[in-house]
Amino acid sequence: xxxxxxxxxxxxxxxxxxxxxxxxxxxxxxxxxxxxxxxxxxxxxxxxxxxxxxxxxxxxxxxxxxxxxxxxxxxxxxxxxxxxxxxxxxxxxxxxxxxxxxxxxxxxxxxxxxxxxxxxxxxxxxxxxxxxxxxxxxxxxxxxxxxxxxxxxxxxxxxxxxxxxxxxxxxxxxxxxxxxxxxxxxxxxxxxxxxxxxxxxxxx
Numbered sequence: 366x367x368x369x370x371x372x373x374x375x376x377x378x379x380x381x382x383x384x385x386x387x388x389x390x391x392x393x394x395x396x397x398x399x400x401x402x403x404x405x406x407x408x409x410x411x412x413x414x415x416x417x418x419x420x421x422x423x424x425x426x427x428x429x430x431x432x433x434x435x436x437x438x439x440x441x442x443x444x445x446x447x448x449x450x451x452x453x454x455x456x457x458x459x460x461x462x463x464x465x466x467x468x469x470x471x472x473x474x475x476x477x478x479x480x481x482x483x484x485x486x487x488x489x490x491x492x493x494x495x496x497x498x499x500x501x502x503x504x505x506x507x508x509x510x511x512x513x514x515x516x517x518x519x520x521x522x523x524x525x526x527x528x529x530x531x532x533x534x535x536x537x538x539x540x541x542x543x544x545x546x547x548x549x550x551x552x553x554x555x556x557x558x559x560x561x562x563x564x565x566x567x568x569x
Contacts, residue, residue, distance in 0.1 A: 375467055377475045378553050379438035385484045386446060386463065387431045388415050389557075390509065392491050393448050393461050394427075397501055411485040430509040437513065441469045445512040452502050457536065457562070459499045464556040471552030483548045487557055490546040497543050497559055538563035 388410050395405050395416040404423065405416040418424035437443050448461040540560040547556040 373439075375439050375441070375469060375471070375552065377477070378467055378480065379435055381475075381477060381480055381484070382438055382465065382467070382553065382555075383431050383435050384410075385481075385487070386434075387427055388417075389463070389487060389491060390427050390431065390446075390448055391416055391418055392488060394418075394423075394507065396491065396495055397450065397498065397507075399450075399501070399505065399507060411481050411488065413485060413488055415488060427509070430511075434511055437511075438465065438467060441467050442513050442515060443511055444514045447510045447512070448507060449510055450499075450501055450505055450507045453504055455506075458501070458505070460540070460560040462556075462558050462560055464554075464558075466554040468552035468554075473551070475552065479550065480553060483550055483553075484555070486548070487546045487555070490557070494545055494559075497545070499561060536562050536566055538566045 391405070392415055394400070395402075400420070400423065404418060404420050406419050407414050408417045409415075418427060431446075434443055434446065443465055446463045446465065449457050450459045452458045541563055543559040543561070545557045545559060548554065
């Protein structure tokens with residue numbers, strides 16, 4: 366996607382981050398085997414071979430969810446983006462968490478190549494992270510959930526109207542966390558980790 370020369374550091378960073386999240390979330394869904402491999406096709410991104418959803422509804426869901434966050438990432442409002450997998454009881458059994466920080470006071474030009482090089486390593490790590498994950502039941506479902514530092518005002522924009530409060534069940538105990546990858550370079554910090562229910566989590 367073309368980026369404007371006069372774009373703010375936060376705007377340029379958020380756009381690169383959106384492109385990355387779209388590729389990363391698609392990679393996670395492919396990794397988990399929720400759909401047949403034929404539902405995806407291979408493409409090049411950041412000089413890597415990654416997977417892109419072929420099914421229009423799957424592709425559009427991931428694309429619209431991620432790019433709907435763009436204006437809020439530019440303002441530093443998005444704290445975490447999660448890909449959550451559920452069992453038959455609609456209880457979360459696994460969460461891939463992207464923790465994001467876009468420095469709002471950063472005023473220098475963003476070195477796009479450096480940023481993409483750092484984000485590329487997340488896609489490499491994801492491709493070999495299957496041993497860290499849980500086996501999913503056959504009839505599981507999944508969703509993309511975003512956690513905001515502060516809620517956008519209702520009616521402030523059409524983008525805000527795309528997001529609705531989640532009624533997802535929450536774990537009662539602190540989750541088990543498995544780090545996958547992290548980076549910290551101005552103006553962007555990203556952490557990717559897995560969350561699983563505690564061994565002491567009450568059964569539903």
